[in-house]
Amino acid sequence: MGQQFYPHEVSAGTVNTVFKAKVKMEVLRELLEVISAIVNEVKLTVNQEGIDVKAVDTSHVAMLILSLKKTAFEEFSGDSVEIGIDVEKLKGVLRLAKPGDIIDLSFDSAKGRLVVSVGKLTRHMSVMDVAGISDPKVPSVNPPCKVVIKTEELRQGIRGSESISDHVTLTLEPDAFIMHSEGENDKVDLKIPKEALTTLEAKEVAKSMYPLDFFSSMVKSLTSAEEVTMAIGNAYPLKLEFGFANGNGDGRFLLAPRVEEG
């Protein structure tokens, strides 16, 4: 039976592209978690190797750059294509899946629909116009000092800061990592000596202040990474690198600093 096309569904001059994949629920969930730490709408760039994401938040303060190899998927086939996703909507479909479920994704650019199947359930989702989602320019951020730290320890520091202040100061000293937060009356410090850190490379002291809301949602979005690498400078962007999807995914967050008032 011939497929019926409606003129308004096809933009002039575009070629119909198709992408199909099967992926474990946990992998897709991890991907969406880190994306939603930064944005609500995202452009997934699908190519022969896997999926790439570059996203910046509306205030241009936080950025995510990641790539997920096709080896992270159970099946992965199709053309290079860009798909505009409403992250919360796709997360909503995930809530219908159980751990271990395989999610079936298929995208047909002519129809502008993403079809998501979980078991016997099939959901057709409209996608966003990728033209409306701009490609951020990625700054080349190379902070001088570096620490590899347990994600759980960062989480504890964040929990301690959240009731105190809206921002957090990260300091790398030659022999310790310090996370400091100060409110009007209270302050809190998390200090981890070099011996308790996987790696600490700081020839001099590096210190920057960051907005806690972004820092917190970044760290909390990491569901499987046991360790992360953080690089900072003085009043300089934070680079937070992490792995996910059983070693098949690499990501980095960038976060612009706050400068002292006055």
Place this chain on the structure above:
Amino acid sequence: MAKAAEGFLPFFEDISFEIPQLRQDPTLCLRCRSASLLCGKPVCPILVKASEYSRRRGLLTGTTLTGSSPPAVFVGRFGWPKVSVGPLVTPDLGDTLIYDSPEQWVGKDLQEIVGYRTSLIRGTSRMGVDEANNPPPYLEKLQLLSISTQTADAETTFRKTPKFRLTLSDETPPYGPSAPVEKFSLGNVKVNQHLEKLSSDIHAPARTAVSELYGTGLPVSRIERAFSAGVLGRQGRRKLVPTRWSITAVDDMLSKGNMEKVRSLPELSEWWLYSLTALGNRWFVALLPGAWRYESIEAWYPRTLWNPGGGEVLMLGDYEDFDGRWRYAGMGGCYYAARLAVTEHLLRIQRQAGVVILREIHPGQIMPLGVWNVREHVRAALQKTPERLPTFEALLARAGEYLAIPLPRWMRQSHWLREWKVQRRLEEFLPHSA
């Protein structure tokens, strides 16, 4: 305006006797603005005083008034869900449309505006808000009035002679005396076709109707009047809405609709600023590069309406980020009225941007005029040609020249101005701009 202002000023001398708590907390009146009666009095002493000092005018000696309605309908908020509803009528004949058309008041002086309003007598009659669905004949007439576009002849018989009083509130424009209505009859009414169409549409939700009417270019004050009179919405769900609530509800709904569209526009990359002085207010509207975000700050000088006893300038502001806000703004309806004005402007210039409004209320603002004062003056400021500036520092320099309150004070108060200074952005670390 200056003359009118002098007439009012003495009442600030003794207001601290009426509101002793002001000594401990000078912000008491500013936070309340008569809405919650934080001072514990049965009526707001400031409004009573302001009204006492206003120009007296004998409007009516008997109980029957032959005149017109601009048109205007007023719904009170006290006693909700049984509220007091009625027409605003004036002994003046001919075209009195301007008496209830705040969109046309920009450029007029205070006396002129108050003049329109003091001649409006408010008829009252108690009604359940749900009666909007099945209006008795009296309400039917009011609903007809609420969708008309022209002044209608009206004859009103009151149960007693209306006593002179000027009623003031922060949200609604002032109006004159009120008295219970015995009988109300209307002459010929010419209805607005858009309002008529949506009032007979019993399937469109009120929100949809309001936004459709806005799309036709109908003045916001007309939409608010129809919304308040309960002629919009699904059958069975129509309600009379107190006038002061309806104004802010409509400003909020319409500006949210505009914000949806603004969020996908290209970002402004410069600093634009607009300024305007009117009715004792100095307005400064700054557009900031980047995504949509908004802030509005008012600075009340001592001896102005809501800072009657204060020895220093009081500031109050609210803000929201790209995603909007959910808690009602502490500064009240003004926040939403100005948000409507600025989102309209962003749609006109087809850019999204941050918007910061700084408003100085200088001595001379001695009576509340309603939030139209904010909406229409911000609109008027934004009609001017903007000053386009290359940097944040240049913007601050201009603010320092235009505003009377020193810049550091504004910087302490303003979330988005401070944020621009303190929070760096990632593009500042791109190789070419390093």
